[in-house]
Amino acid sequence: MSRKDISGHAVGSLVIEGKTKRVWDIPSGDGGSSSFVLIESKDRITAGDGAKAHDLTGKAKVSNATNAKVFQILNSAGLKTAFVKPAGDNAFIAQKCQMVPIEWVSRRLATGSFLKRHPGVPEGYRFNPPLQETFFKDDANHDPQWSEQQIVSAGFCFNGVTIGKGEVDYMRRATICVFEVLERAWRSRNCALIDMKIEFGVNNMGQILVADVIDSDSWRLWPSGDKRLMKDKQVYRNITGEVTQSHLDEIKRNFEWVAEQLDHLTPPYRCMVVILMGSPSDEDHCRKIMECTRALEIPTQMRVTSAHKGTGDTMSILADYEGAEMPIVFIAVAGRSNGLGPVLSGNTCFPVINCPPVKADNVDRDIWSSLNVPSGLGCTTVIHPEGAALAAAQILGLHNHLIWSKLRVRQLQAVASLKAADKKLREQ
Ligand SMILES: Nc1ncnc2c1ncn2[C@@H]1O[C@H](COP(=O)(O)OP(=O)(O)O)[C@@H](O)[C@H]1O
Ligand SMILES: [Mg+2]
Known part of the structure; x- marks a missing residue:
């Protein structure tokens, strides 16, 4: 296996390269591949399923920092995620997964594509609990919305786990849990998390994990709940004419602001x-x-x-x-x-x-x-x-949103273990 040095880490072969990142095998001691990968961010911003794309110097670093801080919040809340630890400025180490090709979207307020698909619903309509939607990852067909029945009928099987009704239900619940944990974290900085998307993968032990990345490309974030102050990638999507250097500079400043705010989301609360x-x-x-x-x-x-x-x-x-x-x-x-x-x-x-x-x-x-x-x-x-x-x-x-999040994740895990026990009994 060829050895390369990425972000200060020795890696093996390239597992996959997507629009914004590369996934590298991490060799195990005996020279084979381990159950971990190095995920390297690229200095690249894209939108519209890759139709719009620009180089943005420094984007990899800020995206990697944002992702690491978000996943550290999720891990400390007790969620099962693929994120292990940061690895240099532009990469992080994750559990190697077979990825479920679905985007799991959660929404607190109606905006964006939801309004187009549901004419008559006003922008800002509030979903309690957060609305959960699923989209099949298929750039060529613009990520079509899929129902639970479509996901189950696809007969996906990753690392030995068949994605059936129970698995879909767990991922739906976990999607909402991730949203609620991050929504509360952002509220502590007076920022409203409007909607977001995550992805799941299955590791080689058959565990379903929150995987891929979560960064300014993953959500809509409105400081003070004011859409005009948006700090996420929507600013890039909204540029209609030519994308200028000053647009790109503004987007990068926004992303840096987000990464900096994340440092203040886990203050040493005393209680x-x-x-x-x-x-x-x-x-x-x-x-x-x-x-x-x-x-x-x-x-x-x-x-x-x-x-x-x-x-x-x-x-x-x-x-x-x-x-x-x-x-x-x-x-x-x-x-x-x-x-x-x-x-x-x-x-x-x-x-x-x-x-x-x-x-x-x-x-x-x-x-x-x-x-x-x-x-x-x-x-x-x-x-x-x-x-x-x-x-x-x-x-x-x-x-204290950190304590709240731990309690919320315990409830998710309690449901998951009941489901696992039920499945085991049915299989006997
Ligand atoms: N923990 C992981 N293990 C294996 N592959 C992963 C992991 N996290 C993300 N990936 C995969 O990395 C690839 C590259 O990511 P990205 O550039 O975002 O691709 P895309 O353009 O397909 O969204 C994707 O196919 C994604 O599913
Ligand atoms: Mg992606």
Whole structure:
């Protein structure tokens, strides 16, 4: 196998070259090909299925940086993607996939080709949930729209995976999940994600992954929700006459602005879950809650304090956290009579969740001290440790899109594992 150096990486043969990138085999230790590829961006911008195309110096670098930052957000949310890591300025390493030749489009607002296909729908019509459409990748026929039935009937099979109804359903759900994760991320910069397209591939273990690239060519992005401020490739598509150098300079400045904004999409948000237990004997129960919040990468602390026996200390601990200048959710764990949660709740405006360590033989007595609280108190009660942790995460996720995204992806994966279990049983 011939060896070349691309973007500082030794690669083997060219797997495929498309309009905007080249895919290179990465050799394995024994000289064969590995299950990874190097995807190199080109300094090339195209539109209209390649009918319009220009060289744009520096486009590869900015596109590669945008793609890397977007996929890092998706990976950290827990989505299964092909992206592994950046490799120099113009390339990245990805899991090698057989690609599903479908463009998976999601739309929050109606605009562009949707309006032409659905006359009468005004621009800006809002889709809740985001609308999902599929187009067969076929430049010569201008990527015709395909229904689920057409995709299933095509009988695609990639790396041993037949693309049937279940696979299409997973990709539809994942498409919307990717949109929602990135929509929330962009909202934190006051930018409206209007619509976008992604592609999927199947790796050599038969996993369906979000693959290809996601960059300024993939979406419509309107700062402040104002179409006139658009920062995506639509600016290029919209040029009717000759494309001048100053047009290309403006497009590149827009793309650079997008890549720069992405650096601010994952700020070090500060927030915390504080688990207070009435007695050290409750530690095991509290650890179960903490395992779940930490799996969501939420900073979590455990404290021991009894509202009955050490009321002053409880109030002083509460004051420390209230002064910490960050959103905090308290989880109160107290057996027998739960004084802790209600006392906290009566003295703070932060959310308090009771998670009493009840067992079958005491639940009918002990639970009432968490449920039947005095008037004026807003504490809630959740029995299972995981449930209490998720309730806290959902509260923090209202203002933290990273936590929200992790929760959203967990729901997608839960559906996926149920489907996988169902498929396995049917195949037995
Ligand atoms: N992880 C991957 N593994 C293998 N091929 C990939 C991967 N990601 C993208 N590709 C393929 O790389 C090719 C080049 O991309 P591109 O230049 O965008 O092509 P196109 O013009 O067909 O859209 C495409 O055929 C795409 O499907
Ligand atoms: Mg492409």
